[in-house]
Amino acid sequence: xxxxxxxxxxxxxxxxxxxxxxxxxxxxxxxxxxxxxxxxxxxxxxxxxxxxxxxxxxxxxxxxxxxxxxxxxxxxxxxxxxxxxxxxxxxxxxxxxxxxxxxxxxxxxxxxxxxxxxxxxxxxxxxxxxxxxxxxxxxxxxxxxxxxxxxxxxxxxxxxxxxxxxxxxxxxxxxxxxxxxxxxxxxxxxxxxxxxxxxxxxxxxxxxxxxxxxxxxxxxxxxxxxxxxxxxxxxxxxxxxxxxxxxxxxxxxxxxxxxxxxxxxxxxxxxxxxxxxxxxxxxxxxxxxxxxxxxxxxxxxxxxxxxxxxxxxxxxxxxxxxxxxxxxxxxxxxxxxxxxxxxxxxxxxxxxxxxxxxxxxxxxxxxxxxxxxxxxxxxxxxxxxxxxxxxxxxxxxxxxxxxxxxxxxxxxxxxxxxxxxxxxxxxxxxxxxxxxxxxxxxxxxxxxxxxxxxxxxxxxxxxxxxxxxxxxxxxxxxxxxxxxxxxxxxxxxxxxxxxxxxxxxxxxxxxxxxxxxxxxxxxxxxxxxxxxxxxxxxxxxxxxxxxxxxxxxxxxxxxxx
Numbered sequence: 001x002x003x004x005x006x007x008x009x010x011x012x013x014x015x016x017x018x019x020x021x022x023x024x025x026x027x028x029x030x031x032x033x034x035x036x037x038x039x040x041x042x043x044x045x046x047x048x049x050x051x052x053x054x055x056x057x058x059x060x061x062x063x064x065x066x067x068x069x070x071x072x073x074x075x076x077x078x079x080x081x082x083x084x085x086x087x088x089x090x091x092x093x094x095x096x097x098x099x100x101x102x103x104x105x106x107x108x109x110x111x112x113x114x115x116x117x118x119x120x121x122x123x124x125x126x127x128x129x130x131x132x133x134x135x136x137x138x139x140x141x142x143x144x145x146x147x148x149x150x151x152x153x154x155x156x157x158x159x160x161x162x163x164x165x166x167x168x169x170x171x172x173x174x175x176x177x178x179x180x181x182x183x184x185x186x187x188x189x190x191x192x193x194x195x196x197x198x199x200x201x202x203x204x205x206x207x208x209x210x211x212x213x214x215x216x217x218x219x220x221x222x223x224x225x226x227x228x229x230x231x232x233x234x235x236x237x238x239x240x241x242x243x244x245x246x247x248x249x250x251x252x253x254x255x256x257x258x259x260x261x262x263x264x265x266x267x268x269x270x271x272x273x274x275x276x277x278x279x280x281x282x283x284x285x286x287x288x289x290x291x292x293x294x295x296x297x298x299x300x301x302x303x304x305x306x307x308x309x310x311x312x313x314x315x316x317x318x319x320x321x322x323x324x325x326x327x328x329x330x331x332x333x334x335x336x337x338x339x340x341x342x343x344x345x346x347x348x349x350x351x352x353x354x355x356x357x358x359x360x361x362x363x364x365x366x367x368x369x370x371x372x373x374x375x376x377x378x379x380x381x382x383x384x385x386x387x388x389x390x391x392x393x394x395x396x397x398x399x400x401x402x403x404x405x406x407x408x409x410x411x412x413x414x415x416x417x418x419x420x421x422x423x424x425x426x427x428x429x430x431x432x433x434x435x436x437x438x439x440x441x442x443x444x445x446x447x448x449x450x451x452x453x454x455x456x457x458x459x460x461x462x463x464x465x466x467x468x469x470x471x472x473x474x475x476x477x478x479x480x481x482x483x484x485x486x487x488x489x490x491x492x493x494x495x496x497x498x499x500x501x502x503x504x505x506x507x508x509x510x511x512x513x514x515x516x517x518x519x520x521x522x523x524x525x526x527x528x529x530x531x532x533x534x535x536x537x538x539x540x541x542x543x544x545x546x547x548x549x550x551x552x553x554x555x556x557x558x559x560x561x
Contacts (some may be wrong), residue, residue, distance in 0.1 A: 004113075017298070062103040088154040105139055111143075193233075194230050217231075277371065328401070354384065405538065439453075440453070441453045465510060474517075480495040489517055492532055503518075
């Protein structure tokens with residue numbers, strides 16, 4: 001069906017090229033009441049029509065007087081087809097009369113000798129008549145391929161009938177078409193399709209362009225769409241009223257830039273953003289009732305697994321949308337720059353401003369539907385910065401994420417605090433120094449908790465003085481608890497105050513006298529400690545660096561599980 005409709009669209013556009021003088025339409029032997037001598041002398045054809053004769057004529061109502069309709073064919077037509085045609089035209093005329101003071105030039109209908117094929121999509125084509133390259137605005141030509149099921153026929157006739165109204169009400173001086181360029185199709189074809197749904201609410205043909213809108217509207221301006229702009233006109237009629245929708249469609253200027261400016265003035269920044277909310281929330285109503293079965297295409301989500309900025313941009317009059325996804329942890333969000341309007345929403349929740357903070361525990365990432373719009377010439381632009389909060393625990397890290405490697409029990413095998421202290425205290429008078437490491441053992445838990453301990457590790461010091469050597473043997477027993485979080489290659493560790501600490505040992509002076517010492521609850525662990533480290537973790541080995549990577553105070557540690 002989609003390919004068939006594109007074929008129909010091509011044929012209609014080809015007719016418009018003819019109307020613009022890019023190709024010449026044939027003279028119509030049958031128009032304005034054909035005479036036998038004219039038919040015989042000219043032998044004219046229209047899209048495969050040979051000599052034709054008038055089968056029926058009548059008038060239909062409009063918003064400004066009756067419209068004459070004449071039906072021609074080159075062969076007898078089935079009576080039921082003629083009845084269906086008349087009912088379809090009368091239905092279209094009555095619908096137009098409800099919308100405002102609009103009318104059409106007299107309509108001449110030509111019935112094709114070829115039957116409409118279901119897979120061709122070709123049911124009807126409309127065009128203003130021409131003679132010798134000049135506009136003959138007193139007639140609108142519609143060619144119809146029969147038979148078509150009555151419901152579909154009413155829809156097709158309403159669509160083509162509205163083209164006749166557009167030709168009559170909006171045709172510009174010195175041009176024979178409402179088409180200034182392809183960019184006019186959003187209101188020419190989209191508007192005609194909207195009128196068809198007003199005339200035949202609920203017809204299955206009315207749904208065929210919804211998926212096209214879902215796919216195209218995320219990066220194509222509304223003013224750059226064609227038939228699929230139907231979804232926009234549904235919303236416009238829903239919020240502004242049917243009559244205002246008709247007057248807007250029939251009052252737009254020609255040309256892409258002029259229409260974009262008119263769109264900005266008629267719809268405006270706030271209201272266009274509201275359209276995006278209606279659309280993404282599934283609240284657009286179709287004529288006759290019921291929500292339009294839209295399924296917006298959001299494209300690939302923007303994912304935050306570490307602190308970073310993301311830029312968002314789209315052209316003018318585009319319903320830009322994507323999904324913001326935040327992995328396990330707490331995130332502080334800021335919107336750094338903006339041209340246009342933005343909103344976010346969680347599923348089944350209303351749209352709102354971007355919150356300043358979100359928290360994900362890892363069972364499911366936090367996701368927002370993101371909407372950005374602008375009617376200005378510069379289009380839509382925004383930048384979102386998400387900073388991962390230090391030490392906000394990730395309760396259930398992604399099992400496939402890089403931080404999952406951290407979870408488990410680790411033992412220091414090289415470097416560390418003790419080695420750095422020994423290095424910093426390396427003086428000539430210190431002949432021997434072995435310093436215990438307060439983080440010899442680390443345990444990372446999946447719930448975001450961390451435990452560090454030294455488990456009574458022993459230390460030894462020998463220092464030369466003028467009176468002789470001083471020797472100290474001591475033990476460090478330490479346990480610290482806190483929280484950890486990974487932000488890319490950065491590891492945040494926040495130890496809580498009140499960890500267990502005990503330093504005990506024996507001091508031997510130069511005379512050989514021995515003195516024991518014991519310092520429980522040393523001041524250091526009684527305060528909260530925070531550190532940021534870079535880490536690399538693979539398999540059973542982990543390397544960490546605290547401080548500048550190559551600085552003199554950098555603490556490098558290697559752990560194994």
